Amino acid sequence: MSERVAAVDCGTNSIRLLIADLVDGQLVEVDRRMTIVRLGQGVDATGTFAPEALARVFAACEDFASVLESKAVSRIRFVATSAARDVSNRDAFFTGVQERIGVQPEIISGREEAELSFRGATTSLDLPAPYLVADIGGGSTELVLGNSDGLIAAQSLDIGSVRLTERHVTTDPTSPAELAAITRDVDALLDSTTVALAQARALIGVAGTCTTVAAVALGLPQYDRTAVHHAHLSADHLRQATTWLTTSTRTARSAVPSIHPGRVDVIGAGAVILQRLFNRLDLNELLISEHDILDGVALSLA
Incomplete structure (x- = not known):
């Protein structure tokens, strides 16, 4: 049935x-x-x-x-x-x-958002545990640490690509001072998280910020969901993509077909969140998943 x-x-x-x-x-x-x-x-x-x-x-x-x-x-x-x-x-x-x-x-609460993202992202995955799911949205970022048995810890942080862009960015390209302000906000909330980031043996990035950064890092000529799903990004690829996204002009980003027009203005701030999080983990790569909270919500109807 x-x-x-x-x-x-x-x-x-x-x-x-x-x-x-x-x-x-x-x-x-x-x-x-x-x-x-x-x-x-x-x-x-x-x-x-x-x-x-x-x-x-x-x-x-x-x-x-x-x-x-x-x-x-x-x-x-x-x-x-x-x-x-x-x-x-x-x-x-x-x-x-x-x-x-x-x-x-x-x-839904930040906690439930985190739980749904985790369920959607990790179903049928075989990864070293515990693994950390990062759902970087426009207004908040959900961090979820867990394993095949479920959640260990989860927290919703008030840092997102839209929120940070509106708060700090007024120049094109983003100025070093604005980028520093975004980084300070991100670091302050990552410093305060109750999720034990050091325990993570794998990082799974989900939602539009992470998938867009992956498309740029992979050099895709256009957005390809199949190529992005379960792509492994090395530390170097992530750093190169983040550097370009945070220093390029709006015109340059608009010319990249793999970046959705609605993300052109805010993807730089989102990339900073992903990069600063990754820097705190003792990992060589991250996994990108096209499955996220949306899949978790659908599964909750089972």
Whole structure:
């Protein structure tokens, strides 16, 4: 027996949809898509969703609703993460999504976000344990340490590609002073984490920042999900990609087909988070996974 389910993940920068058949507790992918909506636009400064950001989300929801209907999905789970935790006008977001998708969004905690990311990223992987999953989003970064038995420790940190870019970056290219300010914020929160990073014997990077950095590091002529999924990035490849992403101009980044236009402005700050985290681990490489919280949400419907 199988059941067709759908997961929607609305984050600070993007909204994503996964439709899959659940077969014996495993996912068989039917459709996966992503739209950059920048829901977190200005949230760090204003504490509210901007009207134009909500409009972008609702337009994407209308597109998703058509796909969901055509694929005959039986159950849907819609989760919202960092940006939606921080705002005063979340009711407008709830109502708009309910009207278009037909389900009420769930604002999940940082802990649950971490657990879902871990489950999605590590299903069917054979890695030395414990392993650390890093989900670098637009508004927050989830760190999860665990093994085949489950979680050992998890924490959500308020550092993300959109949040740090809006807070610090005003020049093009990013100035050394701005880059130093981003690095200070990242290091301060990594210093404070309760997750025992030194225990990690493998690092798995998930979500758009990590997959985009991987595409740049691999020199892909265009984004190729198959090439990125389970790619191993050496320390040198990561460092070279981070250096270029943080020192290049917006025009130069825009000319790289493997960087989604919606990530061009914020990928530098996201790369800093990944690099500073990697620097704290006694590892020679990291593994990139295209499976993440979206897969975890779908699996939670089993």
